Amino acid sequence: MNPYADFTFKLNFLFRSVKIHFSAVTVSKLGLLRTKKMPIELGQRKLQNQKANCTCLNAAFSPLLIFCTVNCLLGLQATPLYCNMLNFQENSVCKLFGIKLPIVQGGMVWVSGWKLAAAVSAQGGLGLIGAGSMYPELLETHIQKCKAAGIEKFGVNLPLLYPHAEAHVEVIIRNRVPVVFTSAGNPALYTQRLKAEGITVVHVIANEKFALKALDAGVDALVAEGFEAGGHNGKEETTTLVLIPQIRKICPVPLLAAGGIASGQSMLAALALGADGVQIGSAFAVCEESSAHTNYKEAVFQSKEGDTQLTLKELTPVRMLKNELFNQLEQAKQNGASKEELKAILGKGRARKGILEGDLQEGELEIGQVAMQLKNSLSVEAYIKKLLQEVEEGLFNLNKIQTT
Numbered sequence: 179m180n181p182y183a184d185f186t187f188k189l190n191f192l193f194r195s196v197k198i199h200f201s202a203v204t205v206s207k208l209g210l211l212r213t214k215k216m217p218i219e220l221g222q223r224k225l226q227n228q229k230a231n232c233t234c235l236n237a238a239f240s241p242l243l244i245f246c247t248v249n250c251l252l253g254l255q256a257t258p259l260y261c262n263m264l265n266f267q268e269n270s271v272c273k274l275f276g277i278k279l280p281i282v283q284g285g286m287v288w289v290s291g292w293k294l295a296a297a298v299s300a301q302g303g304l305g306l307i308g309a310g311s312m313y314p315e316l317l318e319t320h321i322q323k324c325k326a327a328g329i330e331k332f333g334v335n336l337p338l339l340y341p342h343a344e345a346h347v348e349v350i351i352r353n354r355v356p357v358v359f360t361s362a363g364n365p366a367l368y369t370q371r372l373k374a375e376g377i378t379v380v381h382v383i384a385n386e387k388f389a390l391k392a393l394d395a396g397v398d399a400l401v402a403e404g405f406e407a408g409g410h411n412g413k414e415e416t417t418t419l420v421l422i423p424q425i426r427k428i429c430p431v432p433l434l435a436a437g438g439i440a441s442g443q444s445m446l447a448a449l450a451l452g453a454d455g456v457q458i459g460s461a462f463a464v465c466e467e468s469s470a471h472t473n474y475k476e477a478v479f480q481s482k483e484g485d486t487q488l489t490l491k492e493l494t495p496v497r498m499l500k501n502e503l504f505n506q507l508e509q510a511k512q513n514g515a516s517k518e519e520l521k522a523i524l525g526k527g528r529a530r531k532g533i534l535e536g537d538l539q540e541g542e543l544e545i546g547q548v549a550m551q552l553k554n555s556l557s558v559e560a561y562i563k564k565l566l567q568e569v570e571e572g573l574f575n576l577n578k579i580q581t582t
């Protein structure tokens with residue numbers, strides 16, 4: 179390594195340590211307040227009055243800062259030490275699922291088999307096996323492999339629009355899966371039956387009407403998924419920024435935000451809007467452990483602003499990358515195609531073709547708006563580490579807000 183690069187490398191780590199040192203103090207402060215469930219304004223005023231406490235906290239963290247500085251000067255990476263300072267013990271999503279991080283990997287057709295789900299759960303989040311693209315026997319195999327890998331906290335995503343839902347429920351119950359996320363259908367269908375088996379049930383919604391339906395059905399938590407999200411979505415086009423505060427007002431159970439979340443800063447924003455945790459899809463779809471084809475991942479990395487769009491509102495709305503299939507569907511709609519004609523163009527197995535087999539022109543390339551921010555494939559471990567560092571950096575940036 180050239181000496182200049184080495185010097186800037188160390189300087190960079192030193193800078194990060196100092197920066198993250200202060201954000202860690204902020205995390206602790208916010209942590210104290212969040213556990214007391216204070217409204218944020220009151221909390222901020224309280225923060226002002228707690229300057230004395232803060233000094234104590236600073237004093238407590240100073241030895242760590244010195245330790246990190248020494249590490250940095252020796253060229254060692256000190257930041258992971260601070261990553262562990264984020265404490266979600268009192269978080270309602272973590273408590274509900276018995277996990278360490280309020281991060282759920284969304285169930286995704288042709289993407290989230292047991293390998294991806296197990297990798298996310300092993301990092302302290304909640305991984306979901308996507309049943310939508312599996313026959314019941316295959317789902318059973320994936321559940322058993324996840325368990326054989328020593329993973330206890332995981333779930334299955336059960337889209338209710340597919341024909342195998344009933345058989346999937348039987349597999350889930352027989353194999354004692356602890357958590358089920360239902361989506362794309364009536365939440366009243368299986369919620370009580372699954373809960374009677376001791377299974378935690380969550381439903382994914384994209385509007386207030388379905389949130390109320392799901393709450394009526396007795397779900398344990400909700401995922402509110404905004405317009406930005408990849409895959410099937412609501413017709414209303416309500417963005418995550420608008421949807422989360424709206425649902426928070428009516429939602430007495432833990433609330434997860436989904437749609438457009440790929441960085442730690444966007445995770446923080448979702449928490450600021452009132453969510454208790456996040457469900458991430460697209461960013462996990464391009465991780466190494468995802469079963470999506472490399473062509474699909476590469477197309478995502480090459481995508482730019484405006485390259486995804488929500489289409490097929492006439493059938494089941496879906497956000498995908500624009501390609502030949504997308505153009506055919508749009509052209510047909512412009513020519514006044516009926517539902518039946520659109521169904522005929524779509525045919526069967528398009529998502530498999532695009533996501534699993536990597537046919538970039540004829541396949542349905544489901545992905546969210548955040549595609550433009552995804553530039554390379556990381557392991558789940560590296561991605562989650564990066565996400566947590568960004569949360570800390572985001573907290574540091576919040577320090578710029580002054581209260582009087």
Ligand SMILES: Cc1cc2nc3c(=O)[nH]c(=O)nc-3n(C[C@H](O)[C@H](O)[C@H](O)COP(=O)(O)O)c2cc1C
Nearest residue numbers: 284285286287310361407408409437438459460546
């Ligand atoms: C390729 C792909 C497939 C998906 N398949 C499903 C699915 O089978 N069931 C479901 O409930 N959601 C599905 N989703 C939505 C995700 O679970 C998640 O809620 C969404 O991706 C979150 O938004 P984001 O893409 O902006 O992270 C899918 C998303 C993608 C990108």
